[in-house]
Amino acid sequence: MQGIFKEELKRLLERFTEMGLDVGEQIYQATKSFIDHDRELAQSVIEHDEKVNVAEVRLEDQAINLMALQQPVANDFRQVIVVLKASSELERIGDHAVGIAKETIRIKGHQRDAIIEAEIAEMTHLIRGMLDATIDAYVKDDGRLAKEIIDANHQIETSFKKIRQSIASKMKNDAKVVTGGTGYLMVASYLERIGDHVINVVEWIMYNQTGKITELSGDN
Numbered sequence: 001m002q003g004i005f006k007e008e009l010k011r012l013l014e015r016f017t018e019m020g021l022d023v024g025e026q027i028y029q030a031t032k033s034f035i036d037h038d039r040e041l042a043q044s045v046i047e048h049d050e051k052v053n054v055a056e057v058r059l060e061d062q063a064i065n066l067m068a069l070q071q072p073v074a075n076d077f078r079q080v081i082v083v084l085k086a087s088s089e090l091e092r093i094g095d096h097a098v099g100i101a102k103e104t105i106r107i108k109g110h111q112r113d114a115i116i117e118a119e120i121a122e123m124t125h126l127i128r129g130m131l132d133a134t135i136d137a138y139v140k141d142d143g144r145l146a147k148e149i150i151d152a153n154h155q156i157e158t159s160f161k162k163i164r165q166s167i168a169s170k171m172k173n174d175a176k177v178v179t180g181g182t183g184y185l186m187v188a189s190y191l192e193r194i195g196d197h198v199i200n201v202v203e204w205i206m207y208n209q210t211g212k213i214t215e216l217s218g219d220n
Contacts, residue, residue, distance in 0.1 A: 019055045020135035030100040031124040042104035052094035059087045082208040096190040107183035153195045160192040
C-alpha cells in the first residue's frame, strides 16, 4: 500500500513541477509580449491560461484522492498539502501573467519608454530565476535557497518602487504618457505581486521540511 502511495506521490510532484515550469514560461511570454508590443503573443498567453487552470484542478483532484484513499503518514501528508497550497499560488501567478498580457493589448500604440521597459525585463529575469530555483528546491527538498530567493524578491520590490517614482514624475510633466504610464505601473505591480507569490511557495517548501509555517515576507 505504501509503495502505491509513493508512486502516486511521485506522479503528483512531477505534475507540480510541470505546472511550475509552464507558469514560468507564461510569465516570460507575457512580459515579452509587453516589451515587444506584440498583441498576438499577448493573446496566446491569455488563451493558454486555461491550461494552467486545468492543471491546478487536476493537481487538486489527484492530491485529494491520494489523501482519501491512501491515508498517508504525517510526513507524506504534509507533502500533499504543500502541493495543494503551492499549486494555488502558481495559478495566481498565471492570472497575473494574463494581466500583463491584457495590458499589452490595452496600451499598444501609446507612447513607450525604453528605459522602463528594460527595468521590467530585468524584473522578469529575476522572477523567472526565483520561480525556477523554487521549483528546483522543492524537487530536491532543499530549503537552503530561501535566502537567495528572498534577496531576489527585495530587488524586485526595489525595482517596482523605482518604476513607480519614475512614472509618477513623467506623468506630472507630460499628459501624453498617462496611458502608457499606467500600463507600466500595472505590469510592474503584477510582477511585484508574482514575486510575493513565489515567496509564498518557498514558505510552503519550508513547511514541508520543518512542519512549521515560517513567514518570510510581511507583504504577501
